[in-house]
Amino acid sequence: MGIWHPHEEMQLVEGCKNNSRMAQQEVFKKLYGKLFGMCMRYAESDEEAKDILQNGFIKVFGSMENYKGDGSFEGWVKRIVINTAIDNYRRKKTKPVVTDSELTDRLGDETEYEQDDVSIYEQVPVKLVLDAVQQLSPAYQTVFNLYVLEGYNHNEIADMLEISVGTSKSNLSKARQNLRRMLKPVIEKLDI
Amino acid sequence: MKNFDDILKTKLESLDFAYDEQAWMALESELDSGVPTQAATPSGATGSLWAGIAAATVLTIAMATAPTLTSHEEQSSAPENGATNTNQAAFVSDEEPDEKDKTAISAQEVHVIKLVEVDAEDKNSDDEDADQEIAEIEIRSDEIEKEFIDEIDNDFNSDDDLTLSQNIDNEFEIIAKGIQCPGSPVEFRVEGVEGKFVVDWLFNDVFPMRGESVQYSFDEPGQHTVVAIVRTEGTEVLRMERAQAIEIFEKPTVDLDIKLTPHDQCFSQTVTATADPSSNAYHWSVGKGHAQQRESLEFSAMPGTYEINTMAINPEGCRQRYTSNVVVAPSFSIWAPNAFTPDGNGTNDTWLPKGLERPGLTFTLEIYGTDGSLVYKTTEPEPWDGSIRGTTERPRTGDVFTWKYTVKDACNNVMSDGGTLSVIR
Numbered sequence: 001m002g003i004w005h006p007h008e009e010m011q012l013v014e015g016c017k018n019n020s021r022m023a024q025q026e027v028f029k030k031l032y033g034k035l036f037g038m039c040m041r042y043a044e045s046d047e048e049a050k051d052i053l054q055n056g057f058i059k060v061f062g063s064m065e066n067y068k069g070d071g072s073f074e075g076w077v078k079r080i081v082i083n084t085a086i087d088n089y090r091r092k093k094t095k096p097v098v099t100d101s102e103l104t105d106r107l108g109d110e111t112e113y114e115q116d117d118v119s120i121y122e123q124v125p126v127k128l129v130l131d132a133v134q135q136l137s138p139a140y141q142t143v144f145n146l147y148v149l150e151g152y153n154h155n156e157i158a159d160m161l162e163i164s165v166g167t168s169k170s171n172l173s174k175a176r177q178n179l180r181r182m183l184k185p186v187i188e189k190l191d192i
Numbered sequence: 193m194k195n196f197d198d199i200l201k202t203k204l205e206s207l208d209f210a211y212d213e214q215a216w217m218a219l220e221s222e223l224d225s226g227v228p229t230q231a232a233t234p235s236g237a238t239g240s241l242w243a244g245i246a247a248a249t250v251l252t253i254a255m256a257t258a259p260t261l262t263s264h265e266e267q268s269s270a271p272e273n274g275a276t277n278t279n280q281a282a283f284v285s286d287e288e289p290d291e292k293d294k295t296a297i298s299a300q301e302v303h304v305i306k307l308v309e310v311d312a313e314d315k316n317s318d319d320e321d322a323d324q325e326i327a328e329i330e331i332r333s334d335e336i337e338k339e340f341i342d343e344i345d346n347d348f349n350s351d352d353d354l355t356l357s358q359n360i361d362n363e364f365e366i367i368a369k370g371i372q373c374p375g376s377p378v379e380f381r382v383e384g385v386e387g388k389f390v391v392d393w394l395f396n397d398v399f400p401m402r403g404e405s406v407q408y409s410f411d412e413p414g415q416h417t418v419v420a421i422v423r424t425e426g427t428e429v430l431r432m433e434r435a436q437a438i439e440i441f442e443k444p445t446v447d448l449d450i451k452l453t454p455h456d457q458c459f460s461q462t463v464t465a466t467a468d469p470s471s472n473a474y475h476w477s478v479g480k481g482h483a484q485q486r487e488s489l490e491f492s493a494m495p496g497t498y499e500i501n502t503m504a505i506n507p508e509g510c511r512q513r514y515t516s517n518v519v520v521a522p523s524f525s526i527w528a529p530n531a532f533t534p535d536g537n538g539t540n541d542t543w544l545p546k547g548l549e550r551p552g553l554t555f556t557l558e559i560y561g562t563d564g565s566l567v568y569k570t571t572e573p574e575p576w577d578g579s580i581r582g583t584t585e586r587p588r589t590g591d592v593f594t595w596k597y598t599v600k601d602a603c604n605n606v607m608s609d610g611g612t613l614s615v616i617r
Contacts, residue, residue, distance in 0.1 A: 029216065032212065032216075037207030050215060054222060119194070126203045126204065129204060176197075
């Protein structure tokens, strides 16, 4: 599902390799909407998302020679931006994270949620879903993104984030619970 | 039936934001800054060149267990005695100092700490080495008890009104962090002192600063001395002092060579810039683009003036920037006569801009009459014999035609030109 014609893509890649600002801007412009959306999922704020995206593109344009043309260019750019988001998370990780003990305590409540009719969540506007994802603690948020959105498995995530597989699983589970907990009142308010 | 993950996934994947020109401008200015900043340095493979260089920047510090400041000053004023009582550690490289005599070092008194080199490979593979610009080596003094006691004795004999503990086990360490280059700040701090304390610093004997950690940059390459004097406070007041020598490396010297190579079939010329020695790493940029991290720079340049910036980084991590201006003339030119005499007398009967016939060029040439109508058009280098629209109609003396051509060369550069053409007799 390339967003460029193969020929156009080749020209843009070539341009970016030669550090052509025009080619770089074209690439940035075309990919901005989706990739900024992606960065928002990994960030707590617009500002943080902007930083991730900017640093990601600096890496992209700085490492063009590594793009060998195997696989889509868009996919390659996306992976670099995801890696940048992970780097960003690692930096954040060094800041102390306060565990919400209440949330942790509810770990056993998963079954309760599993019985829900999840189709009600279809009604929640995407903006509110994003808000909820942004409110997750960075560790939960990152695992949730990598697993659910990017499709990595727990082994891969454990490698990427330098955590154990168990932590990855439990973070995902807690992320889901917290999202439900945050979205529940929204649904009630929406009166669905 | 969709599960919870799928629902959220579908929603979040639909996120799409409107393009933000400001975001591009911010990115562009980062890209324009050219030199990788800490944030801008790509991690992974691209950053490896820089990481490698930074990793090779080994802070080599020779340490001497320090006599007191007082004795140091005496030493300075009496250099002849240096061989027996110096506190200036004067050699720092891995090589054996061959100027031992000149630098007057006594092997018994100076401990050159063999530094552990930061593993370059390891550092390259580390994605997180955002701090790669900084090579940090912690230097710990290898204390020899006897000398330490001497030091205390010296201190004890000084004029300061100090109570010294006889049982000092908190020997302190000077930690240096930074790049050992002229003008680059190096951070110094002490470690290993318990409780409250103040540190006075002396750089090359003249620059006093106070603070647990200070930054200082040395302007000149070569040996510089750093002295830290620590005074602890509390029940036991203790004065300790240590002197170190730090080597500041030379900035890179570079031999730049910029060559222009004209092209047979292109207006542009190839600009090739190389720099020696190859032991340096180079970062090139032309104007605001064309940044390349290679030993040489090569690009195709249309006529104009170009500013070539070269950043050289030597193995010690010291940098020097050079700017060269290059004027590129066209490889060849196309020249059009402004008059011809289509009277069949054998001279100047036809007209075609000179140079259009050059192989590799594709062009369109159009000639218009005074009324603005097209009278001749060709894409082949066939001279115009003056016939109007291919008929037998001929131009008259005094007629003025206008012409223009657009030409593309073998490198896909496009140029156009235009002018007038008079019919004379």
